[in-house]
Amino acid sequence: MSAAAAAKPILYSYFRSSCSWRVRIALALKGISYDLVPVNLIKDGGQQFSAEFKALNPMQQVPALKIDGITLSQSLAIINYLEEVHPNPRLLPQDPKKRAQVRMIADHIASGIQPLQNLSVLKQMGEKKIEWAQNCITSGFQALEQILQHTAGRYCVGDEVSMADLCLVPQVANAERFKVDMGPYPTITRINKVLLELEAFKISHPSRQPDTPAELRA
Amino acid sequence: MSAAAAAKPILYSYFRSSCSWRVRIALALKGISYDLVPVNLIKDGGQQFSAEFKALNPMQQVPALKIDGITLSQSLAIINYLEEVHPNPRLLPQDPKKRAQVRMIADHIASGIQPLQNLSVLKQMGEKKIEWAQNCITSGFQALEQILQHTAGRYCVGDEVSMADLCLVPQVANAERFKVDMGPYPTITRINKVLLELEAFKISHPSRQPDTPAELRA
Structure with missing residues (x-):
């Protein structure tokens, strides 16, 4: 396992963002521990528009998840990835x-x-x-x-x-x-x-x- | 195989709907033959708002696909289903x-x-x-x-x-x-x-x- 793959995932999140909450639920259900970096969507005209965050996620939105050496955005894409690499408990039925x-x-x-x-x-x-x-x-x-x-x-x-x-x-x-x-x-x-x-x-x-x-x- | 499962899929589509086009591409790539029922989103104030279509798809949107005895809507949900039941050629990489x-x-x-x-x-x-x-x-x-x-x-x-x-x-x-x-x-x-x-x-x-x-x- 590479250093990047072994590192704890980092979730960029805003407390009130409903899309961030979706991912927080998935991480909690699957028992994946992570570090959370808050991105305030209101303060400073929106911290998601900073050059630093834009380099991380060109979509300038939360959530974003650094995991296994890549950075993902779009909540359902993130949740589907978690489902594939941490299949239990499953979030998609078998049928x-x-x-x-x-x-x-x-x-x-x-x-x-x-x-x-x-x-x-x-x-x-x-x-x-x-x-x-x-x-x-x-x-x-x-x-x-x-x-x-x-x-x-x-x-x-x-x-x-x-x-x-x-x-x-x-x-x-x-x-x-x-x-x-x-x-x-x-x-x-x-x-x-x-x-x-x-x-x-x-x-x-x-x-x-x-x-x-x-x-x-x- | 039940009669419903054996029937040809029916795609409810509008020629200019970009979401309908996504599904038409998937069906074509996977070589799935289907019947197309046009739903004109402009004519008659929008045929997707008819009682008949609403009964079929409460979201009152195209595309909708009748397949294997169920009716699905939301283009990516439809495409994911097609990917699972007709995996070749695949539309998601292996990695x-x-x-x-x-x-x-x-x-x-x-x-x-x-x-x-x-x-x-x-x-x-x-x-x-x-x-x-x-x-x-x-x-x-x-x-x-x-x-x-x-x-x-x-x-x-x-x-x-x-x-x-x-x-x-x-x-x-x-x-x-x-x-x-x-x-x-x-x-x-x-x-x-x-x-x-x-x-x-x-x-x-x-x-x-x-x-x-x-x-x-x-």
Whole structure:
């Protein structure tokens, strides 16, 4: 094993970034210890835009993970890599059709909801910011609630925690932050609640990060 | 094999949808024959909003693929499923680090660029529509061009066609449609050109679909 491969992974993360939270959950579930480097998306006009961080991740976004001698970005790409090199506990079901449903739900959130309500888009919306975020999440959750009718057991797809669940919980936290009425989404609400009781979801929570401001700490 | 599993897959597609094109390329590369049902995203206020289509795909988006008795949506979830059940030719490299780079690039396009310039977002932008789309693509391509410096061979990652390439070509087509200056992206431009010479990219092209309007046909 090379020195780079033996080093502890470094996660570049922001406490409130929902995409960073997805990766923190995966690392916690798989029991991978890591060092966390906070990147404040607000301070100094956004530390992700620094020359130093841009050299690390040209996408100028968190999360990024230095691991095994490479630097990865894009939360689901990172989680898929972790799944391949640390397969236990698995975050994708064994059955290919169920795996596809997990990926469909994860991508629905990661491509269909989150990008439309992330910080960089909202910045450009001015006073329509909150309304815009609510509309994106509401329309995404309407579809998701229907899909979950067909796929959910205890969790998003059956009774095993999967990549879909890693996307669900941080997206619900965003919905709550933007004061989306969760009444029409009983299945989403139920699954979110059960997941939040799991240790990996608790320790990775935005309220318990090294960079969580004192007034938001759990 | 059940009747459902034996049936030919049905792809719900729109000729100009970049996400539909990704799936058409995958089907072509893997030599999977399918029936195509066009869904016109413009006509009748958008056929994806019909009750009939919503019952099929609650996300009210194309592509959707009926296959093996299930209906999948989200282009990358569909492509991952095809990769698992029809592994040849493979669209993910064997090396886990290279696989991660493929997924990072695919997700950068599928989550970081395309959703911000898709039809449903642009509709809400009014007269700022073109400028908005150009900005999203430009900022995404700046990052992508840098990433490709580290990953590219003949194609996006090394010398094998991968999921990243299936996302690249349709995104470049969108960039051209929005008249983005491609000058600053020589690597993207080079790879796009080489890929467009492959038969699978040609026959799946928006200019050669059953629903391509006569004036846009190749």
